Amino acid sequence: MEKIGFGGSCHWCTEAIFQSLMGVTGVQQGWIASEGAAEAFFEAVIVSFDAAQIPLAVLTAVHLHSHSCTAGHSMRSKYRSAIYTFNDDQIPVVRQAIHQLQADFEAPIITRIVPFRTFKLNREQYQNYFYNEPEKLFCQNVVKPKLRLLLDRFGDVITDRAQLLVKKK
Template identity: 65%
Template sequence: MDKIGFGGSCHWCTEAIFQSLNGVTEVMQGWISSEGKDSTFSEAVIVLFEPSRIPLEILIAIHLHTHSCTSNHSMRQKYRSAVYTFDKNQSHLAENEILNLKDDFDKPIITRVLSFKDFKLNTENYLNYYYKNPEKAFCKNFVTPKLRILLDRFADTVNFKKFRHD
C-alpha cells in the first residue's frame, strides 16, 4: 500500500474523484501542509492506493485533468495545486509525470511537487461529502462535472460499484 497527497480544488471534489477509483483503498480529506515556504495548510486529500492496481502516474494524470492545474487564480492559497510526496522517489516520479503531461494542456501546468509535512483530517460531517450528499447543489454544480471528466477520460480506472453520476 502506498500513499500520496493531492490538492488543487476543494477537498470535497478531490475526495470524490479518488474515492471513485479502482485500486484506491482510502481517501482522507482535510488540509495538508508541506515542508519549506508553502508550509501553510491547504485543502487536500491523502490517497492510499495499491500501485499494482492503479499506478501513481495514472493518479497524477487524473489529478491534473480534474482540477484547474494551469490556473493561478486568487484562491490558490486555499486550493494549492500540488502533489504532496512522502519520499524522494515519489517526488522524482511526480515531477517527471507532470512534465510528461504538459502537452495535454494549452497553458503551463502550475501544479507543484511538495514534500508532505502534516495533515489535519476534516470533521466527520464533511467526510465522504459527495457520496453522502450527491443531490446538494454544490455537489451537482462542482463535483459531478469533475466526475464526468473522470468517466469520460479515465473510465478504465473507475470503480463502477462506487461511482455515481447523473
C-alpha cells in the same frame, strides 16, 4: 499500500474524484502543510492506493485533469495546486508524469511537487461528502460534472459505483 497527497481544488471535489478510482483504498480530506516557506495549510486529500492496481503516474494524470493545474487564480491561497510526496521515490515518478502530461495543456502546469509534512483531518460530518449525499446541490452542480469529465477521460479506472452515480440523472 502507498500514500500520496493531492491539492488544487475544494477537498470535497478532490475526495470524490479519488474515491471513484479503482485501486484507491482510502481518501482522507482536510488540510496539508509542507515545509519551508510553504508551511501554510491548504485544502487537500491523502490518497492510500495499491500501486499494482493504479500507478502513481495515473493518479497524477487524474489529479492534473481534475482541477485547474495551469491557472494561478485568486483561490490559490486556499487551493494550492500541489502533489505532496510521502517519500523520495515518488518524486521522479510524479515529475516524469507531469512532464509527459504537459502536452495535454496549452499553458504551463503550475502544480508543485512538495514533501508531505503534516495533516489536519476535516470533521467527520464532511468526510465522504459526495458519496454520503450525492443529491446535495453542491454535489450535483460542482462534484458530479467533474466526475463526468473524469469518466470520459479515465473511464477504465473509474469504479462501477462512481459510474452509476455519474450517469444517474
